[in-house]
Amino acid sequence: MVEKKIVEDGVIEHNLNQLLAHRTAGNPDDATIRFTDLSPHQLAHRLQQLGTPVSHETVRQWMKEKKLRLRRIQKVLICGHSAYRDQQFERIAELIEQYQVAGNPYFSIDTKAREFLGQLYRKGRVRCTQPFQAFAHDFPNLATGVVIPHGSYDPLHNSVHLNLGISRDTTQFACDSLAWFWRQIGLVRYPNARSILILCDGGGSNSSRKYIFKYDLQRLANRIGLEIRIAHYPSYCSKYNPIERRFFPHVGRACQGRLFDCLDTVVALMHKATTSTGLKTTVNVIYQKYLAGREASEEIKRNLQIVYDEVLPQWNYRAIPQNPTLVV
Secondary structure: OHHHHHHHHOHHHHHHHHHHHOOEEEEOOEEEEEEEOOOHHHHHHHHHHOOOOOOHHHHHHHHHHOOOOOOOOOOOOOOOOOOOHHHHHHHHHHHHHHHHHHOOOEEEEEEOOOEEEOOOOOOOOOOOOOOOOOOOOOOHHHOOEEEEEEEEEEOOOOEEEEEEEOOOOOHHHHHHHHHHHHHHHHHHHOOOOOEEEEEEOOOHHHOOOOHHHHHHHHHHHHHHOOEEEEEEOOOOOHHHOHHHHHOHHHHHHHHOOOOOOOHHHHHHHHHOOOOOOOOEEEEEEEOOOOOOOOOOOHHHHHHOOOEEOOOOOOOEEEEOOOOOOOOO
């Protein structure tokens, strides 16, 4: 308390401000944002050289009061603007309401970034008596495999099912994951469903621009004998996809600081992605291998049975079963 009062009242605060005047930068677009590369220990050492010694803890407290705290870079800036963005958000809200009124389900799907299996470093910390040991370098050739989590989030039941692929993130994998989820979980919950609404990003394995995704989606509708309606989020708006903000951060929390040394470990860790508000997670592994580089032929494009909406058809369309072979 004595040191703190000295900092506030006298020469030390003046010296601190003088030191920071030459080692503080700011944001040209926001005068309230400042940052410095000097640590409390470094500042305390320089204060001692100026004849005003004070502990680094007191300097740390002073910096905290001035809001000069350690912070991470936040990935929040929008990369671009998508035309009809607001109109599509309104359309998605309308579709969700329609499906809820009709008693039909809607799900949010997405693929989390690929992870390597093996003794490879992963960010995060965990309480343990000894640190886990990983290779000194994160070379992909040191990995024993890969794991690709594809999630299906059910907002009504506040639950997510993850299918872990061990091959590639392809359109076929995304549709197979959705098929597994529907047959094993969705159909049990919604036996009277006449249509399902899928909310997803506009890129990746469920890209709105890929004919091959629409082709695989049509085959999925035929397999489950049920209409599938797709509503894509506009470009640069993937953070609004419910599974992205309501689930994937909890997966990161459950897995932080742990080695993905084998597939069983990943399954066990991701199964722990729960919350105090009732979020539950189930996990399955899809062992099928998928080929990369599949493209829709001209014949596939001509015979595509996808029904496009009149409202923003590039983002809204339906796959209606054609001669369905129901798989339950």
